[in-house]
Amino acid sequence: MAELEKRIDFIYIFDVQDGNPNGDPDAANLPRVDAETGHGLVTDVCLKRKIRNYVEVAKGADPNYQIFIKEAAVLDNLVEDIYKEESVKHAEKAVQKDKAKAALCDKYYDIRTFGAVIATKDKQGQVRGAVQLTFGRSTDPIVSLNHAITRMAVTKESDREKERTMGRKATVPYGLYVCHGFVNVNLANQTGFNDADLKLLWDALINMFDNDRSAARGMMSARKLIAFEHDSKLGSAPANVLFDLVDIRKKDGVVSPRSFSDYEIRIASDQLPQGVKINELI
Numbered sequence: 001m002a003e004l005e006k007r008i009d010f011i012y013i014f015d016v017q018d019g020n021p022n023g024d025p026d027a028a029n030l031p032r033v034d035a036e037t038g039h040g041l042v043t044d045v046c047l048k049r050k051i052r053n054y055v056e057v058a059k060g061a062d063p064n065y066q067i068f069i070k071e072a073a074v075l076d077n078l079v080e081d082i083y084k085e086e087s088v089k090h091a092e093k094a095v096q097k098d099k100a101k102a103a104l105c106d107k108y109y110d111i112r113t114f115g116a117v118i119a120t121k122d123k124q125g126q127v128r129g130a131v132q133l134t135f136g137r138s139t140d141p142i143v144s145l146n147h148a149i150t151r152m153a154v155t156k157e158s159d160r161e162k163e164r165t166m167g168r169k170a171t172v173p174y175g176l177y178v179c180h181g182f183v184n185v186n187l188a189n190q191t192g193f194n195d196a197d198l199k200l201l202w203d204a205l206i207n208m209f210d211n212d213r214s215a216a217r218g219m220m221s222a223r224k225l226i227a228f229e230h231d232s233k234l235g236s237a238p239a240n241v242l243f244d245l246v247d248i249r250k251k252d253g254v255v256s257p258r259s260f261s262d263y264e265i266r267i268a269s270d271q272l273p274q275g276v277k278i279n280e281l282i
Contacts, residue, residue: 001194001195001196002194002195003188003189003194003195004130004183004185004188004189004193004194004195004198005185005233006185006229006230006231006232006233007183007184007185007229007230007232007233007234007235008182008183008198008227008228008229008230009180009181009182009183009227009228009230009235009239009242009243010180010181010182010183010225010226010227010228011178011179011180011181011224011225011226011243011246012047012133012136012178012179012180012181012205012222012224012225013176013177013178013179013222013223013224013225013226013248013265014136014176014177014179014209014220014221014222014223015174015175015176015177015220015221015223015260016172016174016175016177016217016218016219016220017173017174017218017219017220017258017259018171018172018173018174018218018219019171019172019214019216019217019218019219019220020170020171020172020216020217020218021040021042021046021136021172021175021177021217021220022041022042022043022046022136023170023216028168028170029170030144030146030170031142031144031170031171031172031175033142033144034137037141038141038142039137039138039139039140039141039142040137040138040141040142040172040175040177041135041136041137041138042135042136042137042177042179043135043136044132044133044134044135044179047133047136047179048110048114048133050204050208050209050212051110051113051201051204051205051208052067052069052070052109052110053208053211053212054203054204054207054208054211054212055067055109055110055200055204056070057211058200058203058204059109059200063107064106064107064109065109065200066107066108066109067108067109067110068104068108068110068111068116069110069116075119079100079104079118082100082103082104082107083096083100085103087099087103088100088103097125100118100125101118101125101127102192104116104118104127105127105191105192106192109197109200111127111129111191112127112129112130112188112191112192112193112197113129113130113131113191113193113197113201114129114131114132115127115128115129115130115187115191116129127191128187128190128191129187129191129193130183130184130185130187130188130190130191130193131181131182131183131184131193131201132181132182132184133179133180133181133182134179134180134181135179136177136178136179137177137178137179138175138176138177138178139176139177139178139248139249139263140175140176140250140257142172142174142175143172143173144170144171144172145170145171145172145173146168146169146170147168147169147170147171148166148167148168149166149167149168149169150164150165150166150167151164151165151166151167152164169216171218172218173256173258174257174258174259174262176223176248176257176260176263178248180239180243182239183198185233186233202225202227202281205222205225205281206222206225206281206282207222208222209221209222221260222282223260223282224265224280224282225280225281225282226246226267226278226279226280226281227278227279227280227281228242228276228277228278229276229277229278229279230275230276231275231276231277232275235276236273236274236275236276237273237275237276241273242272242273242276245267245268245269245271245272246265246266246267246268247265247266247267247268248263248264248265249263249264250262250263250264251263251264267280
């Protein structure tokens with residue numbers, strides 16, 4: 001497994017049809033939305049959760065691909081377990097924390113990828129991850145629908161005589177979302193994030209929705225994954241210049257998009273700065 005040597009910036013495009021891609025708990029779990037523009041939002045935390053879930057299923061019990069941030073995990077206990085390992089427990093006090101960080105990165109895929117804050121009582125520290133994601137933002141304003149639904153069953157015996165109860169279900173008819181990502185080579189070399197980890201990240205982004213189906217989320221699909229690979233660690237062009245080469249727009253005559261086929265995506269590869277190449281992974 002080789003160290004990364006080239007900076008990578010990437011665009012991840014995904015869509016949702018008749019589902020709620022990321023509910024907002026401050027708004028009765030309605031789809032997240034930019035209040036000023038009406039564009040839909042999906043948080044980076046939501047996307048990282050799906051990546052973690054995919055890796056956990058894909059790698060199973062592999063000792064070098066465990067997940068640190070997961071449901072019901074007691075983080076203090078996980079950190080304490082690391083400090084009980086022989087290589088850390090018997091290390092000199094001056095280097096023990098660095099040894100523990102290295103052991104955490106070696107064991108947990110999500111720490112070496114996204115980083116982590118270690119906030120136990122006496123073992124505070126921070127690991128800066130190699131990969132960062134922005135919020136996903138829809139290319140056009142979304143329509144947030146709130147459907148009334150009925151329930152025939154009841155929870156309590158006292159409610160048996162009730163004919164049915166009412167509920168709500170929020171959906172977006174269709175939304176095409178764009179997320180931007182960054183792979184920092186210097187941080188990757190510090191955490192041990194390598195070329196095999198990068199390939200697993202690409203696999204997760206391409207396949208994670210197929211392993212995360214839910215009635216609430218409707219039909220979610222990965223549509224495009226475009227990576228800009230630089231020829232050096234520092235990079236050959238600003239990320240925003242590269243992202244601007246990708247143009248996403250509705251096809252002529254489309255007013256209310258309802259599928260990915262209502263859009264066209266063009267990449268101005270002839271304007272690519274020297275020292276950068278494009279890899280279309282989807």
